Amino acid sequence: xxxxxxxxxxxxxxxxxxxxxxxxxxxxxxxxxxxxxxxxxxxxxxxxxxxxxxxxxxxxxxxxxxxxxxxxxxxxxxxxxxxxxxxxxxxxxxxxxxxxxxxxxxxxxxxxxxxxxxxxxxxxxxxxxxxxxxxxxxxxxxxxxxxxxxxxxxxxxxxxxxxxxxxxxxxxxxxxxxxxxxxxxxx
Amino acid sequence: xxxxxxxxxxxxxxxxxxxxxxxxxxxxxxxxxxxxxxxxxxxxxxxxxxxxxxxxxxxxxxxxxxxxxxxxxxxxxxxxxxxxxxxxxxxxxxxxxxxxxxxxxxxxxxxxxxxxxxxxxxxxxxxxxxxxxxxxxxxxxxxxxxxxxxxxxxxxxxxxxxxxxxxxxxxxxxxxxxxxxxxxxxx
Numbered sequence: 001x002x003x004x005x006x007x008x009x010x011x012x013x014x015x016x017x018x019x020x021x022x023x024x025x026x027x028x029x030x031x032x033x034x035x036x037x038x039x040x041x042x043x044x045x046x047x048x049x050x051x052x053x054x055x056x057x058x059x060x061x062x063x064x065x066x067x068x069x070x071x072x073x074x075x076x077x078x079x080x081x082x083x084x085x086x087x088x089x090x091x092x093x094x095x096x097x098x099x100x101x102x103x104x105x106x107x108x109x110x111x112x113x114x115x116x117x118x119x120x121x122x123x124x125x126x127x128x129x130x131x132x133x134x135x136x137x138x139x140x141x142x143x144x145x146x147x148x149x150x151x152x153x154x155x156x157x158x159x160x161x162x163x164x165x166x167x168x169x170x171x172x173x174x175x176x177x178x179x180x181x182x183x184x185x186x187x
Numbered sequence: 188x189x190x191x192x193x194x195x196x197x198x199x200x201x202x203x204x205x206x207x208x209x210x211x212x213x214x215x216x217x218x219x220x221x222x223x224x225x226x227x228x229x230x231x232x233x234x235x236x237x238x239x240x241x242x243x244x245x246x247x248x249x250x251x252x253x254x255x256x257x258x259x260x261x262x263x264x265x266x267x268x269x270x271x272x273x274x275x276x277x278x279x280x281x282x283x284x285x286x287x288x289x290x291x292x293x294x295x296x297x298x299x300x301x302x303x304x305x306x307x308x309x310x311x312x313x314x315x316x317x318x319x320x321x322x323x324x325x326x327x328x329x330x331x332x333x334x335x336x337x338x339x340x341x342x343x344x345x346x347x348x349x350x351x352x353x354x355x356x357x358x359x360x361x362x363x364x365x366x367x368x369x370x371x372x373x374x
Contacts, residue, residue: 014351020228021348021356022209041207044231046243046325054241054327056233087364091372133320138233138329140241142321156356161208161348163361164201166368169208169343172359174350175267177274181353185278 003081004106004119005151012051012145018077018123019045019053021171023159024086026076027055028107030115031066035107036094037118038063039086041162043075051145052130059139062094071129072113073143076121077150080158080170085120112147122157123150190268191293191306192338199238199332205264205310206232206240208358210346211273213263214242215294217302218253222294223281224305225250226273228349230262238332239317246326249281258316259300260330263308264337267345267357272307299334309344310337 019025028037042056053075057064067073078086085103092099100107100116107116110126117124126149131142151157161169178186206212215224229243240262244251254260265273272290279286287294287303294303297313304311313336318329338344348356365373 087367166365170359172357178353
């Protein structure tokens with residue numbers, strides 16, 4: 001069984017720490033009485049403060065309308081401990097199954113949004129819609145992270161990075177070049 | 188010295204292979220007689236065909252106006268062989284130096300755009316501006332990859348993934364879950 005990482009409050013202005021390296025994320029949503037989860041690799045940080053993240057959600061996903069209509073979601077960061085669950089979520093549809101039940105995941109109440117957090121993930125970022133100008137043309141939503149939760153340990157969790165064709169790159173070692181950075185480029 | 192990977196034509200609809208895992212990229216540009224290079228970690232794939240990529244270029248970068256005015260750029264993917272060059276590029280400004288000369292990089296003519304490719308990088312994607320609706324508000328450009336070049340080997344290059352604070356995560360091993368994917372999710 002997957003252990004539950006104990007998450008603590010994390011500064012919303014620092015979510016780039018987890019999102020910029022490009023991990024596959026699990027996006028959870030709620031609309032009316034239904035919840036759902038989708039896998040997503042097409043996202044980018046857009047601003048530190050307000051903490052903005054852009055995500056491209058294909059309209060073929062059952063989650064698309066739930067996210068568009070509720071104007072909320074939670075972006076959860078899974079580690080390699082959840083590899084097979086991530087794959088199963090990405091290869092099934094919320095139209096047929098309840099993904100929380102089916103894959104043994106725990107829906108946890110968020111603080112600021114009604115979409116549920118996934119307890120088994122390393123980090124969960126509560127998001128509220130900030131800009132929908134590119135939704136119709138590109139299915140691209142700009143969300144503001146209004147509250148962030150992250151486990152303290154491991155400091156650099158092993159994340160999954162999709163390359164297409166069923167193949168994931170896994171995060172490897174960490175290297176610091178801190179001493180080569182200008183002071184204003186750090187922090 | 189950094190070796191020059193021999194690049195061959197690569198299908199533009201498959202650039203997610205290199206960009207979706209979230210590597211730091213080097214964006215090269217040309218405006219009038221000047222060229223420049225910037226580091227960038229805030230990008231996302233947006234569509235397979237046309238091959239669309241969104242990038243957030245802070246207007247504090249010297250490259251911002253060059254990219255905005257020329258409506259072109261090349262997105263180059265460096266490997267860990269270029270780590271210190273990547274850091275040096277990110278901690279200097281094209282207002283003061285010629286980055287190609289200063290860092291010993293080779294500007295190579297692209298086929299479809301006037302911005303130069305960086306020969307030492309593993310892959311180079313020639314881009315033309317496709318949508319500027321979010322440029323003014325978020326410095327977010329939607330580019331179309333009009334021509335792609337990638338080295339054949341190594342198949343999974345070791346890429347750099349920035350986490351802030353001078354620290355990079357390096358890509359690690361590759362795992363396949365191909366057998367667990369639905370046929371329509373592959374390819």
